[in-house]
Structures are given as structure tokens and as C-alpha cells.
Amino acid sequence: MKYEGVLTKMRTELTSTVEYYLIFESDFINVNQLLNKRISFNFLRFQCLHCGLQKKIFAQGYCYTCFSTLPQAxxxxxxxxxxxxxxxxxxxxxxxxxxxxxxxxxxxxxxxxxxxxxxxxxxxxxxxxxxxxxxxxxxxxxxxxxxxxxxxxxxxxxxxxxxxxxxxxxxxxxxxxxxxxxxxxxxxxxxxxxxxxxxxxxxxxxIHFPVLQFPKKVKTLNLFKQPFYEGVLKGIKGQYLIFEDGTAFNVRSHEGYVVELGVL
Structure with missing residues (x-):
């Protein structure tokens, strides 16, 4: 199964264990349900969260022009x-x-x-x-x-x-x-x-987070440097997805990245 959309920080709900959601324009994904599943991220392009243009993201999901002028930045x-x-x-x-x-x-x-x-x-x-x-x-x-x-x-x-x-x-x-x-x-x-x-x-x-396995050492995933990644999801904490091989993917730092998310 594949989903495509622009990343924004995961929505959350405080219950006995935090529930996480990825919201795309036409898809709504409960990330907790992906635990122990192999998933992939394929970086397709940038899309500024304000102007919507295909311009490199500077910070907070905005291109440089929007980041430099918007009151919320x-x-x-x-x-x-x-x-x-x-x-x-x-x-x-x-x-x-x-x-x-x-x-x-x-x-x-x-x-x-x-x-x-x-x-x-x-x-x-x-x-x-x-x-x-x-x-x-x-x-x-x-x-x-x-x-x-x-x-x-x-x-x-x-x-x-x-x-x-x-x-x-x-x-x-x-x-x-x-x-x-x-x-x-x-x-x-x-x-x-x-x-x-x-x-x-x-x-x-x-607060209790949905983590099945904590890594002993952490290596970060940067989709700009490594446009494709695949791994088994073992936990979610903060705005990070934690994978079986110790890879941690900070969703919030990738706001404005259009990705294809595969669930294998």
C-alpha cells in the first residue's frame, strides 16, 4: 500500500499511550498501526507549506521567502x-x-x-x-x-x-x-x-509513548541526503519514527517534503 503527500508534524492524541497520525491531503494514517511493519519513504520534491511552490525548504516547512516574511515565522x-x-x-x-x-x-x-x-x-x-x-x-x-x-x-x-x-x-x-x-x-x-x-x-x-524497542545507538535519516529509506518501525517518540536498525526519522524537520510512503 502506498500513500503520497506533503509531510507536516504528526498529529497526536494523549491516551494511555500516545496516538500518532500522519495527515496527507487525501489520506489519514494512524502511525501506531504501522508498528512492527516494514515501511518506506521516498522523497519526491519540496512543497512550501505556505505558498505551495516547489521551492527548497528553508525552515519550519517554509521556503526562504515565506520564512523571511510570514508573521508565524x-x-x-x-x-x-x-x-x-x-x-x-x-x-x-x-x-x-x-x-x-x-x-x-x-x-x-x-x-x-x-x-x-x-x-x-x-x-x-x-x-x-x-x-x-x-x-x-x-x-x-x-x-x-x-x-x-x-x-x-x-x-x-x-x-x-x-x-x-x-x-x-x-x-x-x-x-x-x-x-x-x-x-x-x-x-x-x-x-x-x-x-x-x-x-x-x-x-x-x-506520558507513555508507543515504543516496542529502543535503539542502543541512533543514526538520523535525512531525506535530502538519502532520498529513499526502508525499515521496520519499532517506535514513535516525540516527532521521531524509530526503526529496527537504529535509524530515527524526525518527521517535523521534514515538513514541506513531499514523500511516497509505502507500507510493505
Whole structure:
């Protein structure tokens, strides 16, 4: 059986074990059902997720032109502390930026490899945690805009990492921690402007991923360098497909790639 479409990050659903879905224009695939099956990826061409043109993808599924001009690719996405919509100052499109930035945001702790601090819109909980491959996570503050979340993250990342070690995450070199205790240790470093939004009583969320076999060593698949790959799917964690031979395929980093997916 073969499917064809442009890759976007896998949709997820938090159940007892995370359910994953690949959404193509005319196909809908439950990726969990592909576990223990031999599947193949054949890279056909690029397709920008915004303009739809067959142009090389630069970042986030966009060609360079779209990435350089779209408000949803502005620097405040990667650096929330640079958000300015609360000051009525435009970056690329003030109306878009107000809608995106002036809504509840969560600063959280997630444990994927080691504990890290991160920021996301409230509506993206727990999706953001799943995408990062976190087996446990907890909210620290819930603030009314992205700027407050950003300055809180900046203050806290002097005391805890803001990065995920994806190799450790994929090989399951992880340990369970009491995130409520970790949150309490960081409370003293929360900026005064955000302290009133501190969440005292939230409990940590546990997440279980559909992985039958973790690799001992990981090798990454880059479809631009290796346009065809075939292997037996053994797990899904974060936005990675994990194969029997230790190959890990990051679906999100291949957004905008048109592929033929074969299920053998």
C-alpha cells in the first residue's frame, strides 16, 4: 500500500499511550498501526507549506521567502521574550501577533532526557510535551501573554536547561524525577512580574509513548541526503519514527517534503 503527500508534524492524541497520525491531503494514517511493519519513504520534491511552490525548504516547512516574511515565522516564535504585541508594536503583522501573543501561555518543566524549561501557548498543552518526547511534565506559571512567559523562561534557564538531548531521549536514557520538587526549587528565580501567576498545586503529567524497542545507538535519516529509506518501525517518540536498525526519522524537520510512503 502506498500513500503520497506533503509531510507536516504528526498529529497526536494523549491516551494511555500516545496516538500518532500522519495527515496527507487525501489520506489519514494512524502511525501506531504501522508498528512492527516494514515501511518506506521516498522523497519526491519540496512543497512550501505556505505558498505551495516547489521551492527548497528553508525552515519550519517554509521556503526562504515565506520564512523571511510570514508573521508565524517571526523571531518572537523562537525567542518569546522578544514579543512586543503587548506594547502595540508590530514585528511583521500586528493583528496576527496580537492574536498569537496576547493569550494565556504556560512556562513548564519537561523531562525528555533531563529536565528542561520551555514555553508554549496554553492551548498546546500537552501537545508540546508530546512533541518533545517528554515522559513527564508540569506547569510552572500560566501568564496572560507571550512576553511574560518569555522573560520567565530566560530567568529560569540560567538554572535549568532549555534544550532536549534528543539522542538520550530516543535511547531512553532517562530517569524519573519529582517535578513538583523541581518546580519549587525554581520558584525563587521567577521574575516579580510573573510571580502572581505561579501554579502551586498542579500535578505532573505522565506520558507513555508507543515504543516496542529502543535503539542502543541512533543514526538520523535525512531525506535530502538519502532520498529513499526502508525499515521496520519499532517506535514513535516525540516527532521521531524509530526503526529496527537504529535509524530515527524526525518527521517535523521534514515538513514541506513531499514523500511516497509505502507500507510493505
Amino acid at each position: 517571526g523571531e518572537w516564535i523562537r525567542s518569546p521574550e522578544r514579543s512586543t504585541a503587548h506594547l502595540d508594536i508590530e514585528d511583521r503583522d500586528l493583528e496576527f501577533e496580537k492574536e498569537a501573543q496576547l493569550q494565556p501561555h504556560i512556562v513548564y518543566l519537561a523531562n525528555s532526557s533531563d529536565v528542561k524549561v520551555g514555553v508554549t501557548r496554553k492551548t498546546q498543552i500537552p501537545t508540546r510535551w508530546i512533541d518533545q518526547g517528554a515522559h513527564e511534565a508540569i506547569e510552572i506559571v500560566e501568564v496572560p501573554n507571550r512576553y511574560l512567559a518569555g522573560i520567565t523562561e530566560v530567568a529560569l534557564k540560567s538554572h535549568v536547561s532549555d534544550k532536549t538531548n534528543w539522542r538520550k531521549m530516543l535511547t531512553n536514557e532517562v530517569k524519573d524525577l519529582n517535578l513538583e520538587e523541581e518546580r519549587e526549587k525554581l520558584k525563587q528565580y521567577i521574575p516579580a512580574e510573573a510571580m502572581e501567576y505561579y501554579l502551586e498545586n498542579n500535578k505532573e503529567t505522565e
